[in-house]
Amino acid sequence: xxxxxxxxxxxxxxxxxxxxxxxxxxxxxxxxxxxxxxxxxxxxxxxxxxxxxxxxxxxxxxxxxxxxxxxxxxxxxxxxxxxxxxxxxxxxxxxxxxxxxxxxxxxxxxxxxxxxxxxxxxxxxxxxxx
Amino acid sequence: xxxxxxxxxxxxxxxxxxxxxxxxxxxxxxxxxxxxxxxxxxxxxxxxxxxxxxxxxxxxxxxxxxxxxxxxxxxxxxxxxxxxxxxxxxxxxxxxxxxxxxxxxxxxxxxxxxxxxxxxxxxxxxxxxxxxxxxxxxxxxxxxx
Numbered sequence: 001x002x003x004x005x006x007x008x009x010x011x012x013x014x015x016x017x018x019x020x021x022x023x024x025x026x027x028x029x030x031x032x033x034x035x036x037x038x039x040x041x042x043x044x045x046x047x048x049x050x051x052x053x054x055x056x057x058x059x060x061x062x063x064x065x066x067x068x069x070x071x072x073x074x075x076x077x078x079x080x081x082x083x084x085x086x087x088x089x090x091x092x093x094x095x096x097x098x099x100x101x102x103x104x105x106x107x108x109x110x111x112x113x114x115x116x117x118x119x120x121x122x123x124x125x126x127x128x129x130x
Numbered sequence: 131x132x133x134x135x136x137x138x139x140x141x142x143x144x145x146x147x148x149x150x151x152x153x154x155x156x157x158x159x160x161x162x163x164x165x166x167x168x169x170x171x172x173x174x175x176x177x178x179x180x181x182x183x184x185x186x187x188x189x190x191x192x193x194x195x196x197x198x199x200x201x202x203x204x205x206x207x208x209x210x211x212x213x214x215x216x217x218x219x220x221x222x223x224x225x226x227x228x229x230x231x232x233x234x235x236x237x238x239x240x241x242x243x244x245x246x247x248x249x250x251x252x253x254x255x256x257x258x259x260x261x262x263x264x265x266x267x268x269x270x271x272x273x274x275x
Binding site for chain 1: 181182183190194198199252
């Protein structure tokens with residue numbers, strides 16, 4: 001995968017390892033919409049509770065790591081498995097125009113809604129011509 | 131033993147066996163997802179991952195259904211199969227659309243279908259199917275907590 005990663009640096013997030021997980025992290029499904037005041041980010045994180053969620057914004061890089069809480073209990077016999085315990089990791093780059101103090105996050109039923117507010121300097125302004 | 135009725139080959143199994151790793155699939159999904167930005171929905175309707183496991187007392191069916199309200203989940207036992215149905219409303223550019231999900235899972239005969247319970251937490255639906263001595267095929271509705 002190093003070939004892909006060298007071509008597309010942001011794709012590296014899809015295969016990097018979370019610290020405490022032996023399994024490679026996977027990129028969750030997500031959607032970003034933009035408005036005048038900011039961005040709305042929706043990330044699908046099934047099985048992730050608030051305790052397992054970590055959101056950091058540093059150096060123009062928004063990183064969302066979600067560790068799954070609902071792991072299979074010990075001692076059960078698995079008859080069929082399609083899910084994985086791998087953590088979710090999503091790394092999105094931005095041009096540092098987001099005001100981190102105004103970021104709002106809500107996690108409900110395995111879906112994270114993140115409201116990113118644009119810094120005042122980045123909002124569109126009307127300039128009056130004199 | 132036939133456990134799961136596949137309606138379609140799920141994306142997770144399509145490349146299975148040939149590459150032995152999901153890395154390439156992830157990369158391809160990412161590349162196509164980027165190229166078709168705004169065209170591919172975040173989560174495709176229809177299929178969702180299901181796990182089937184058991185301990186000495188119960189059989190469990192676990193399904194990933196993020197972003198679904200409890201009212202929109204329907205769990206039914208139909209003649210030895212567990213039917214899972216759910217729907218989710220999504221906002222689109224044209225307004226609101228409803229995405230439906232459904233799976234039919236064949237379960238062991240020795241399940242006491244009148245004692246089935248279901249719980250939904252963090253976007254994961256877990257259905258607990260207690261065992262019984264003899265099986266009696268019947269259809270019941272199960273309330274979701």
